[in-house]
Amino acid sequence: MEFIIVTGMSGAGKSKAIDVLEDIGFFCVDNVPPQLLGRFADLQKLSGGTINKIAVVVDARGREMFRDFLSSLRSLNETVEGYKILFLDASDGVLLKRYKEGRRKHPLLGGDTLTLQEAIAAERELLHEARQRADYVVDTSLMAPSQLREYLIGTFLQSTHQAMLVRCMSFGFKNGLPAEADLVFDVRCLPNPFYVPELKEHTGLEAPVRDYVFQWPQSQQLAQRLCDLLDFLIPLYLKEGKSQLVVAIGCTGGRHRSVAFAERLSGHLQKKGLRVVTSHRDKDKPNQY
Known part of the structure; x- marks a missing residue:
């Protein structure tokens, strides 16, 4: 102790x-x-x-x-x-x-x-x-x-990275922006699993949806660029004394693309030694547009 x-x-x-x-x-x-x-x-x-x-x-x-x-x-x-x-x-x-x-x-x-x-x-x-x-x-x-x-x-x-708590959260734009977000990223530009019948009722926490989201080159590139951006920004926030950072990733309904991306970013930041909490605000809301 x-x-x-x-x-x-x-x-x-x-x-x-x-x-x-x-x-x-x-x-x-x-x-x-x-x-x-x-x-x-x-x-x-x-x-x-x-x-x-x-x-x-x-x-x-x-x-x-x-x-x-x-x-x-x-x-x-x-x-x-x-x-x-x-x-x-x-x-x-x-x-x-x-x-x-x-x-x-x-x-x-x-x-x-x-x-x-x-x-x-x-x-x-x-x-x-x-x-x-x-x-x-x-x-x-x-x-x-x-x-x-x-x-x-x-x-x-022991690690100065632990001075910051990063919360990666997914959400659906149709349900409104999260008021607590410091950074908001929009992934609605990517192919939507909602329109694939066998994926519609699943979420980005499940492998079939996750594989679908990241099978596209643009998804891989966007994920890498977001990781690079956070790697650049977080040390700057730490230097300014910020102790908590809320990173919100949004898609239309908050069940598929945003969930997969929130999990991907969380995993990346955890590997960097940061304290990370992951949440999915709209994952369990009715699946309809």
């Missing part, structure tokens, strides 16, 4: 970090009291093994409870092997500027702490030992959000 404890200075980018970790498959929980860290080790058992990547944020919002952080880590050692601590930091000047530009109140501001500078100083003192204990210390003072994302993906993913 992978277990990451995210901590650090308020305003240093913990919210962004937890968003990125969630995008790459971690089960994430924000603002966890240190005393409850050991309980999260039970999640893997309770989930039947489906949750094996966990990231939790433990920080100064816990106030006095955070002082038990190190003792909680000692307890965690008994249940979780090889957990990592990610500490996000930034200079006092940058933190002050970020809080002035934002609308959030610093968690330690109030009571005897009268100024933002005092709150930042108090937090830095509170987190000093956690910073010393951290496996990764990241100073975000000069980092753009995209650079932090790139760092986290490079650190916590």
